Amino acid sequence: MAILEVRNVSKRFGGLQALDDVNLSVEEGSIHAIIGPNGAGKSTLLNCFVGRLMPDTGTVLFQGKSLLGKKPHEINQLGVSRVFQTPEIFTDLTILENVMIAAFAKRDGAFSFNLFGRVKKETEIRDTAEKILHDVGLKEQLTHSASAMSRGDKRRLELAMCLSQDPKLLLLDEPTAGMARADTNATIDLLKEISATHNITKVIIEHDMHVVFSLADKISVLAQGTVIVEDKPENIKGNPKVKEAYLGEAEGE
């Protein structure tokens, strides 16, 4: 069954047709990759899923219900979590607090007037947060500020925040962007591990083809705002259309 369905989505920025009649369906429990060269419209498409952008035409269905017009927090409460292309975390707070906030949002909903509770005494929330931080391999002192972490660790933290919400659908926008090869491989391993332990449907946006071939069950190739091919990884590799789309780019850069 498709958990996420994208039908005839188009989006225009002034004179630029960023998305042109995009159709896509993501199977429940699968890892679906969306790849494409720079400026293909991948982030734009993802922003249409989470309430940041409103498509000009078309619909986005999550579990059969339309996501259009919903606010980001409402979409998250439905069970859709995302990580950003550049990690977005709460830099003034501690690592543990970052994840606890996500866990609070899951448990207490979009708003809870919990004025006189004590964060310190929320042992259940803290245990969940600690466990997940351990799962993603963050070895830093958890009571340290989140501001001084490396980019790779910030990515892990963001991932931990999403996982603590036990989402139905996890959207990852270039999880390895700007990482060195070693870090990229570590992230791939991490995502594989998470897939083994947490049964979460994932949509991974990637620029780098090598990353997705080892992860994805299905790949959609986006170029100039349209899906040119949608197929299994082994069939994508030799596809001449894909080669053409990436022509002029150093392959797997």
Add this chain to the structure above:
Amino acid sequence: MFANLKNNDKLIMLGFTIMVFAGPIILAPFGAGYPDLLQRFAIFGIFAIGFNILFGLTGYLSFGHAAFLGVGSYSAMWMFKLLTMNVIPALILSVIISALFSVVIGYMSLRRSGIYFSILTLAFAQMSYNLAYSVFTPVTNGETGLQLRLQDARILDAVNTSGSLPSPSLFGLKLSATTVVEAFGMRFQFNWGFYFCAIVLIIMFYISLRIFRSPFGLMLRAVKTNQNRLNYTGINTRPYTLGAFVISGVYAGLAGALLVCTDPLAGAERMQWTASGEVVLMTILGGAGTLIGPVIGAGAIKYAENIFSKINDTVLEGYFAFMPETISDFFVFIVSPFVGEGWHLMLGLIFMLVVTFLPGGLVEGATRITGWIVSLGKKSKSVDANGSTEAAE
């Protein structure tokens, strides 16, 4: 050890309570023994603590909180006029009315953030100020200000036959009463008005402490660092910021009510933008986002106001009298713009210095000094240790 001390809420409350209750004794040598000034410390401390819940935690900088101070004062005055001189109904009404005002103003201002939010709050506050002088004169008594009168109804109080104006009381205990105790060759004044304000201050400080430690407070701090991430984490930030706004508005209203409990006169100048700016300065000077900072900032500014605004040219000439006349005249000429009427110039100067060199406010200064002392202590200890090992060899 200091880290533990900092995070132990019971110790913080105990220390704070002792400091506040002992305030008249501790501050007596600094010329702050007068009930008047100490009451102002407590009242503006409450105002700043509340402001800090909005500004310190969420980062939303309101330039209009004096409006709620004024609203609180007027509400309390009306209770004194219509119902009773007992301060409790006055406080209750001021809390309700300032909450209503801040829901409306907060709801509209929080549609924007950053500088636009600040401008909106400023605009609403100036509107309230102007309305108090024009349309609402039947309620505010315009420029004269709202005062007690002998013919006021006061339906709950006994008929006043004394011919003099009544004064605010707590179940019969007059807040203006002062008990004087002579001990250790000094005169200590215990003013009931101050101790009433002090108790309210301690309660409000405790509430603020609990908010800081609560999941609600954690969300407010998250709003400050990354509102975008918070939205994508499933949190609807608007009711959180509105909650913080209303809480801080209620603190301001309560402070306004206490102002008329200690001096039953409410004027619209209390709502002017300079008063809104003052609470911003107090919070930043003491340390925005810290628990105790706003109280310290409020105390520091009210103390400085008391000292510097009283100095005039004659006093200055006294200070510089030991110099030859031409030189002393020169110094008086340089210093006089900064004192008396112009003490705000001095305030601006102090504020600039603190923000430049101690961006975390006076609390950061205190933390640095204790850190410095602790590290000195450690150094001398390790030197001792080395010394003894050498001796052993």
